[in-house]
Amino acid sequence: LSDGLNSPLYQELREKRGLIYAVMPYCVKAVKQGLVMYVAMTSKDNAVEVADIMEDVLNNMDKFITKERFDDVISHALIQMDINKIFQYKEPKSLNYGLIPTTFKSKKQLKSITLEKILEIGKKYFSTLDTEIL
DSSP, X not given: OOSXXXXXXXXXXXXXXXXXXXXXXXXXXXXXXXEEEEEEEOXXXXXXXXXXXXXXXXXXXXXXXXXXXXXXXXXXHHHHHHHHHHTTTTOGGXXXXXXXXXXXXXXXXXXXXXXXXXXXXXXXXXXXXOOOOO
């Protein structure tokens, strides 16, 4: 949703409407729980409009995440896994950096993800989205 310049949130908020400087995901992990946040940098004047657009995108992911986008992200993650293997001894920290959540340890796990499952999970967890403007 928000990784890269062609991501749905970036395109909607910056390219189409010029409301933000950047948008990024942020995840706080705990032992059995986690908190996922999307942070957009904007002015006070644009904050409410940006929050409304973010809610629309996150609550209607099926309109914004295309099959092509999904396939591109999965392909990029698979390539990143190979790159991480190559540099695992030179740059050990790179193994936990990049697009791949640490949950996915193998290509088989990553390839088992489907667009339909992503949209199902998104609908379950983002349909009751709480927006906070700081």
